[in-house]
Amino acid sequence: MTAGEKNVAGEARRSAASSAAASPLCGEDCLSAGSSRLPGGTGVPALEARGLTLSWDGEHIVVADVTVDVAPGEVCCLVGRSGCGKTTILHALAGLTTPLAGRVLLHGEDVTGRPGRVSYMLQKDLLLPSRRIIDNVCLPLVLAGMGKVDARAKAAPLFERFGLAGCEQKWPSELSGGMRQRAAFLRTYLMGADVTLLDEPFSALDALTRTDVRRWFVDVAAELGLSALVITHDVDEAVSMASRIYVLAGAPAAGEPSHVAGIVTVERVASENFELTDQYLAAKREVMALLG
Ligand SMILES: Nc1ncnc2c1ncn2[C@@H]1O[C@H](COP(=O)(O)OP(=O)(O)OP(=O)(O)O)[C@@H](O)[C@H]1O
Ligand SMILES: [Mg+2]
Helix, strand or coil: CCHHHHHHHHHHHHHHHHHHCCCCCCCCCCCCCCHHHCCCCCCCCCEEEEEEEEECCCCCEEEEEEEEEECCCCEEEEEECCCCCHHHHHHHHCCCCCCCEEEEEECCEECCCCCCCCEEECCCCCCCCCCCHHHHHHHHHHHCCCCHHHHHHHHHHHCCCCCCCCCCCCCHHHCCHHHHHHHHHHHHHCCCCCEEEEECCCCCCCHHHHHHHHHHHHHHHHHHCCEEEEEECCHHHHHHHCCEEEEEEEEHHHCEEEEEEEEEECCCCCCCCHHHCHHHHHHHHHHHHHHC
């Protein structure tokens, strides 16, 4: 192996730590949007956090007694100001950290502190610049042990649905910001779980692209039957995407652990411009009041 190859491998492993190291082995049907991804209608939440209390050092509490649930096929948002503990919660939900108190349940099964059970995209989940798009998105499959040829064959049919047709052989630098985000999301999808956690997925995009990508995400999540928790500090992002918004308030750096200040239900109406409707503005006002 050359020094360059070693670097690529290291880069891949570092990315794996953020996006795929904990990925489950993808079975034959993991890319097929098959029945296992569809809402079950059992009444059991797809994802449930019960009374999570989290700390990075075991001493300073970042969030206290946080309870969140996402129904099968639902897109929820967790919104809160910078530093209030959103990413800290995502780490616990993904099983990357163990809570001081509380439990994480996936379809009713206790998965507290167990990684590899949900798909997730971390805040700085960038594509590897030295790999073509097809190989970037295949990374979770390859890290899970699938051969490159098989992985590419699995991923290729999804490029069209993710708005990336013709981009397979391109480099990340050749894609627009929106395309890069969709590629990162395709890579997350290929982790193979039906529950997806996204941390500030669209914050780097310009306003118009962000609006388009949000709408696209909501459509594609519904089509694939994904249950998703989107973490954001952007109130508009939350209202435009979620059916329910968990509002997190607090200032852990100042010794005030964050808590869920309220849950806002968004009344979705069919409209070309949902962002201009009374229902949208009412939900936005409610979230802003809870944020204080
Ligand atoms: N790895 C870490 N080790 C120690 N403390 C951390 C670590 N990551 C975050 N923190 C602290 O935990 C608190 C919450 O951070 P977190 O990253 O969860 O906030 P956030 O809501 O995601 O903010 P942002 O919107 O800026 O991403 C902050 O006080 C932060 O300093
Ligand atoms: Mg964060």
